[in-house]
Amino acid sequence: MLYSHTNFGVINISTRIRVACCSLMYRKILRLSKTATGHTTTGQVVNLLSNDVSRFDKVLMFLHYVWIMPFQTVLLTYFIWQFVGISALVGVGALFLQTVPVQGYLGKLTSKLRLKVALRTDERVRLMSEIISGIQVIKMYAWEKPFEKMVALARKHEIDVVKQASYLRGVYFSAMVFSERMTLFLTLLSYVLLGNHITPEKVFSLAQFYNIMQLTMAIFYPQAIQFAAEAKVSIKRLEV
Secondary structure, three states: HHHHHHHHHHHHHHHHHHHHHHHHHHHHHOOHHHHHHHHOOOHHHHHEEEHHHHHHHHHHHOOOHHHHHHHHHHHHHHHHHHHOOOOOHHHHHHHHHHHHHHHHHHHHHHHHHHHHHHHHHHHHHHHHHHHHHHHHHHOOOOOOOHHHHHHHHHHHHHHHHHHHHHHHHHHHEEEEHHHHHHHHHHHHHHHHHHHOOOHHHHHHHHHHHHHHHHHHHHHHHHHHHHHHHHHHHHHHHHHO
């Protein structure tokens, strides 16, 4: 019940932010001089209104997990400690080292790739806008093939960066699944090496605790970092 109401409130606020940014852009465009308008391409404006402002819808949904994750980690570590004692620090420490530093680095790479994708999308949309506005001249001189090659090349440059971002996202998701299994294994291994005996009750309870912790630490928290990096790039582009 709390999650649904919180999610609804966050989506409501993010939608207002997106609409406010679009409204500011429209008013800014209407007040631009002819000289400033010449430096701003149509493709850039269209990309800002269609892609960049949409980042605010996602970032607010996950941004709260930046402060939720430490509190939840401490609470779940206490619960795990009740079952396996000091072995809890082994599993939680391994999960922390596998997720937080790695995801911080991946977040920086994501922001760089997001900027590259945005710039190349601007160029492709600008090219398409110019082609559509001058389609009569292109058809009259039979320039369809050269311009088709230009559009294909622009799309290829854009897709190359999108592929890199997709590969990075695939590495990120595969690391999440591996981290949960590895932390549970390391916790049980250290618990047995300390001379204790494991029981089904402890194994299944630990699996549930690590599942909840992995959901926050390895899924929601990295997504918060990723979307925050993308939103930061979008804010800089909107300021320009």
